[in-house]
Amino acid sequence: QQQVKQSPQSLIVQKGGISIINCAYENTAFDYFPWYQQFPGKGPALLIAIRPDVSEKKEGRFTISFNKSAKQFSLHIMDSQPGDSATYFCAARFGANNLFFGTGTRLTVIP
Amino acid sequence: DAGITQSPRHKVTETGTPVTLRCHQTENHRYMYWYRQDPGHGLRLIHYSYGVKDTDKGEVSDGYSVSRSKTEDFLLTLESATSSQTSVYFCAISPARDRGGEKLFFGSGTQLSVL
Numbered sequence: 001q002q003q004v005k006q007s008p009q010s011l012i013v014q015k016g017g018i019s020i021i022n023c024a025y026e027n028t029a030f031d032y033f034p035w036y037q038q039f040p041g042k043g044p045a046l047l048i049a050i051r052p053d054v055s056e057k058k059e060g061r062f063t064i065s066f067n068k069s070a071k072q073f074s075l076h077i078m079d080s081q082p083g084d085s086a087t088y089f090c091a092a093r094f095g096a097n098n099l100f101f102g103t104g105t106r107l108t109v110i111p
Numbered sequence: 112d113a114g115i116t117q118s119p120r121h122k123v124t125e126t127g128t129p130v131t132l133r134c135h136q137t138e139n140h141r142y143m144y145w146y147r148q149d150p151g152h153g154l155r156l157i158h159y160s161y162g163v164k165d166t167d168k169g170e171v172s173d174g175y176s177v178s179r180s181k182t183e184d185f186l187l188t189l190e191s192a193t194s195s196q197t198s199v200y201f202c203a204i205s206p207a208r209d210r211g212g213e214k215l216f217f218g219s220g221t222q223l224s225v226l
Contacts, residue, residue: 004153032212041220043218097167101155
């Protein structure tokens with residue numbers, strides 16, 4: 001059973017457009033929600049993260065929107081660039097050390 | 112990748128043979144993790160360690176064991192490899208200032224094929 005449901009599985013966006021990836025969860029005990037970015041042949045790297053007491057967090061072109069009541073959170077990539085083409089994973093932490101990942105979204109940004 | 116070395120990078124083995132993957136870190140971080148990555152499943156936690164000789168099971172621990180005799184080394188052992196353990200294995204580390212599970216730094220992975 002997938003603890004964190006992620007969609008879409010793949011996404012194609014034109015350069016300069018907005019990329020949006022969505023995640024949903026059921027466990028209200030999750031207390032930390034990171035996003036990881038992974039390039040081919042590399043390990044995932046932490047991109048941005050949010051805690052459930054905040055509704056939005058922005059770092060450069062990357063924004064997390066968090067809706068606690070709906071148990072959903074999303075990653076928005078503004079002004080998407082070809083260099084953003086990668087696989088993105090949302091995740092949620094339960095207790096200490098138990099980090100559950102979504103299934104990933106492969107983003108392709110077309111020049 | 113943040114002072115993390117995984118070895119080997121690639122391995123092909125046969126069903127029923129034992130396999131050990133090694134993770135070595137130079138960051139002196141407290142927490143170390145082993146994840147497996149499979150299409151359609153994302154990353155799933157196998158085992159983690161919160162100190163020397165202190166380990167605990169993750170979501171998919173069956174068929175795997177771990178050991179951490181030194182802060183810098185975390186070993187993952189498949190006692191008797193099966194085809195279902197064909198996967199990409201990632202080691203990750205996290206500093207002690209977190210409760211654990213925050214700010215994970217991942218290695219470059221080990222591609223394991225069990226034939």
